[in-house]
Amino acid sequence: MSILLRTRVPQVLTSLVGLFLLVTYFFELPRSIVDVANFIPRFCVVIVAIAVGVGTITLLNHHVSLIRKREAGQWIYSIVMLVTLSLFVVVGLGMGATDRTFSWIYESLLVPCSTTTYAMWCFFIASACFRILRVRSRESLVLLVSAILVMLSNAALGELIWVNFPLVGSWIQTVPMMAVFRGLTMGVGLGLILLGIRVLLGREKGYTGGT
Amino acid sequence: MSERVEHYGTIVLYLLVAVAIAFPILNPIGLPMVVSEDTETYYKLVDSLKPGGIVHYGIDPEIGGFEELRSRMIAIGRHLFAKDARIVFVGFDPNAPGIYKMLIEDIGVPKGKVYGVDYVFLGYIPGLEIGIASYAKDIHALLSVDYFGTPLKDLPLMNEVKDIKDFSLIMSFSSHGLPLNYVEQISVPYHIKVAVCVIGVMAPTVKPYYPDQIIGFLSTPRMGAEYELLIRKPGIGIADFDAQTIAHAVLLVFIVVGNLTELKRAKKR
Amino acid sequence: MIVKGRIVDLIVLVLMFAVTYALMKSKWVPSIRKISAFDGIKEAIGRAVEMGRPVHMTPGTGSLNAMESGPGLIAGLATIGYAAEVCVSLKTRFIISLGSSDAIALADALLRQAFLSAGRPEEYDASIIRYYPGRDTIGSSLAFTNSVQGLIAREKPVANIMIGPFYGEQIALCEVAARQGAIQIGGTQSITQISIFAAMTDYAVIGEEIFAAGAYVSKDPIQLKMIAGGDFAKIAAVALIILGIVLKMLGVNLLPLLQV
Numbered sequence: 001m002s003i004l005l006r007t008r009v010p011q012v013l014t015s016l017v018g019l020f021l022l023v024t025y026f027f028e029l030p031r032s033i034v035d036v037a038n039f040i041p042r043f044c045v046v047i048v049a050i051a052v053g054v055g056t057i058t059l060l061n062h063h064v065s066l067i068r069k070r071e072a073g074q075w076i077y078s079i080v081m082l083v084t085l086s087l088f089v090v091v092g093l094g095m096g097a098t099d100r101t102f103s104w105i106y107e108s109l110l111v112p113c114s115t116t117t118y119a120m121w122c123f124f125i126a127s128a129c130f131r132i133l134r135v136r137s138r139e140s141l142v143l144l145v146s147a148i149l150v151m152l153s154n155a156a157l158g159e160l161i162w163v164n165f166p167l168v169g170s171w172i173q174t175v176p177m178m179a180v181f182r183g184l185t186m187g188v189g190l191g192l193i194l195l196g197i198r199v200l201l202g203r204e205k206g207y208t209g210g211t
Numbered sequence: 212m213s214e215r216v217e218h219y220g221t222i223v224l225y226l227l228v229a230v231a232i233a234f235p236i237l238n239p240i241g242l243p244m245v246v247s248e249d250t251e252t253y254y255k256l257v258d259s260l261k262p263g264g265i266v267h268y269g270i271d272p273e274i275g276g277f278e279e280l281r282s283r284m285i286a287i288g289r290h291l292f293a294k295d296a297r298i299v300f301v302g303f304d305p306n307a308p309g310i311y312k313m314l315i316e317d318i319g320v321p322k323g324k325v326y327g328v329d330y331v332f333l334g335y336i337p338g339l340e341i342g343i344a345s346y347a348k349d350i351h352a353l354l355s356v357d358y359f360g361t362p363l364k365d366l367p368l369m370n371e372v373k374d375i376k377d378f379s380l381i382m383s384f385s386s387h388g389l390p391l392n393y394v395e396q397i398s399v400p401y402h403i404k405v406a407v408c409v410i411g412v413m414a415p416t417v418k419p420y421y422p423d424q425i426i427g428f429l430s431t432p433r434m435g436a437e438y439e440l441l442i443r444k445p446g447i448g449i450a451d452f453d454a455q456t457i458a459h460a461v462l463l464v465f466i467v468v469g470n471l472t473e474l475k476r477a478k479k480r
Numbered sequence: 481m482i483v484k485g486r487i488v489d490l491i492v493l494v495l496m497f498a499v500t501y502a503l504m505k506s507k508w509v510p511s512i513r514k515i516s517a518f519d520g521i522k523e524a525i526g527r528a529v530e531m532g533r534p535v536h537m538t539p540g541t542g543s544l545n546a547m548e549s550g551p552g553l554i555a556g557l558a559t560i561g562y563a564a565e566v567c568v569s570l571k572t573r574f575i576i577s578l579g580s581s582d583a584i585a586l587a588d589a590l591l592r593q594a595f596l597s598a599g600r601p602e603e604y605d606a607s608i609i610r611y612y613p614g615r616d617t618i619g620s621s622l623a624f625t626n627s628v629q630g631l632i633a634r635e636k637p638v639a640n641i642m643i644g645p646f647y648g649e650q651i652a653l654c655e656v657a658a659r660q661g662a663i664q665i666g667g668t669q670s671i672t673q674i675s676i677f678a679a680m681t682d683y684a685v686i687g688e689e690i691f692a693a694g695a696y697v698s699k700d701p702i703q704l705k706m707i708a709g710g711d712f713a714k715i716a717a718v719a720l721i722i723l724g725i726v727l728k729m730l731g732v733n734l735l736p737l738l739q740v
């Protein structure tokens with residue numbers, strides 16, 4: 001595929017559709033044009049659904065090649081992955097997502113695995129705190145003190161030490177943290193508008209290749 | 212010496228954190244707590260609902276986030292049923308159907324409450340912001356059946372709800388950015404305030420909208436315990452709070468140990 | 481003609497367009513301050529060449545469709561594209577892990593372009609890109625997190641580049657990579673997750689800096705001018721905030737005017 005097709009065509013298409021949607025957002029236009037604008041986001045939903053299919057094929061490709069190569073320490077898990085994927089697809093399509101069997105598979109497999117992985121983050125955060133919350137500079141001292149104050153205010157420990165500790169933590173979250181987050185939100189918001197302008201003007205090449 | 216502290220310290224830390232969390236969950240202690248203003252505000256919001264008021268209950272967390280929100284979702288669900296509110300459960304996250312099943316069992320629907328009259332479940336609506344905007348505009352144009360395939364016109368509750376303005380209270384329980392989508396697609400266009408429950412890490416993103424676009428705001432597992440105290444139905448929230456407190460105590464000890472190690476290292480240099 | 485309640489928004493947008501366009505046409509080429517994270521990418525890849533270990537990079541999870549993750553994903557892909565070009569030119573092995581199905585085609589295009597730019601299109605290898613289902617597919621990024629953790633533990637990369645939308649996955653990924661002794665470069669536009677990168681990585685890209693990635697690495701004068709346009713918008717925003725505070729103190733309420 002030539003560079004023109006690979007880069008220019010997507011950029012032009014993006015710019016045209018983006019400008020059309022902007023115009024329909026800001027201006028009162030005939031119903032027929034507004035309906036087209038409302039229909040376009042639904043295209044995105046369809047494209048995402050197709051992309052999920054593409055992703056599944058990529059996933060299958062990768063794991064089948066691992067099984068073929070008998071990749072050490074990996075190929076058994078690839079078999080487990082493929083069997084589980086097939087189970088969900090066959091049962092889901094065959095019996096429907098509201099079927100009791102599908103619900104049972106969901107609750108027995110996905111829920112415990114997801115919950116366990118989420119729970120493991122507790123240990124990662126604990127070891128990260130142990131590693132990171134050390135006084136090496138002025139900034140790290142501020143980080144340490146505010147982290148300790150917020151931790152004490154969220155647990156009963158703070159109240160056992162001083163009954164107004166929760167108010168201190170609440171103040172940290174409501175005043176300085178909120179001020180920083182509002183500033184960051186505004187900065188990110190303006191950065192988003194700028195990125196949108198770059199994309200509309202065809203100057204953002206990052207997503208089509210060729211930085 | 213300090214390298215050994217680093218290496219074995221991490222292993223000991225993991226073991227102690229595991230014990231610190233497991234013990235209070237298996238044997239809740241019931242540590243003292245003061246109910247915060249945010250929890251009281253949310254409680255009063257639900258308590259002031261008139262009997263028969265219709266509530267949008269947004270099941271919007273992912274599975275991992277659901278575990279953190281669970282105590283709050285259960286406590287508020289029980290409070291809503293106790294106030295004879297009528298609840299429309301719906302989710303804008305793909306995990307909503309699976310979570311609904313677990314949630315409704317945990318809440319325990321009181322005797323006398325009938326599906327279709329007192330509560331319904333509309334299932335998962337895809338599209339995130341687009342889904343919320345379409346739902347807010349006209350529910351019946353978006354959905355013709357509930358999650359179980361029953362036509363909406365056969366559900367007496369849904370005959371009283373056409374769009375977002377028919378709800379007495381809009382609630383979202385989320386572990387990611389959906390409350391902000393509620394603010395953009397419901398609070399701003401329809402001037403209806405939303406009550407949200409989020410996980411702790413989402414709190415700073417959502418709090419700037421409180422109290423102008425968000426009318427009720429619960430952000431930490433501790434608030435689940437506080438809500439259980441207010442409705443006088445202690446549950447997993449209290450156990451979670453005890454576990455959090457003891458785990459925090461262990462972490463604080465290790466932070467002190469880590470800093471002492473760092474101090475020793477700095478002196479050597 | 482203009483939809484009610486959006487007039488001020490349109491004026492602001494048109495002004496930003498106008499300022500950006502005027503800057504594009506001007507002769508002045510601004511310079512961006514040093515963003516050590518983007519400079520650190522080359523340093524990290526250089527270290528990978530010396531040690532003979534791979535580089536791992538990921539643009540995060542989320543969907544291109546969603547406002548909260550789409551722009552960050554594009555910015556992350558721009559950074560990945562640059563890093564891939566450097567890796568290909570220095571002939572070092574690298575792995576791209578994706579948590580977003582709609583980014584697969586884009587990442588593939590970037591990868592092909594990287595090999596093409598280096599003059600070695602025959603070396604293109606699709607297996608460099610590893611897709612793991614994330615938030616857009618199953619509503620949860622835990623499959624992505626676990627898979628990439630395993631990937632990092634097996635491949636032992638010497639550099640771990642994570643720039644894009646993240647929702648807490650980076651805690652586990654940073655921790656595993658830290659145990660491998662990898663140089664870590666991370667950044668996200670998600671405000672709640674920035675603090676984790678700032679604390680756990682060697683180089684952090686904070687907030688809107690990730691949107692400057694394309695401009696910073698390419699040094700394209702037009703893109704640099706656009707970054708400057710954004711900075712002018714921020715100065716204007718600060719000036720308006722100060723004006724708003726002063727007017728509020730004087731008892732003047734301009735809010736109804738702004739909602740026209």
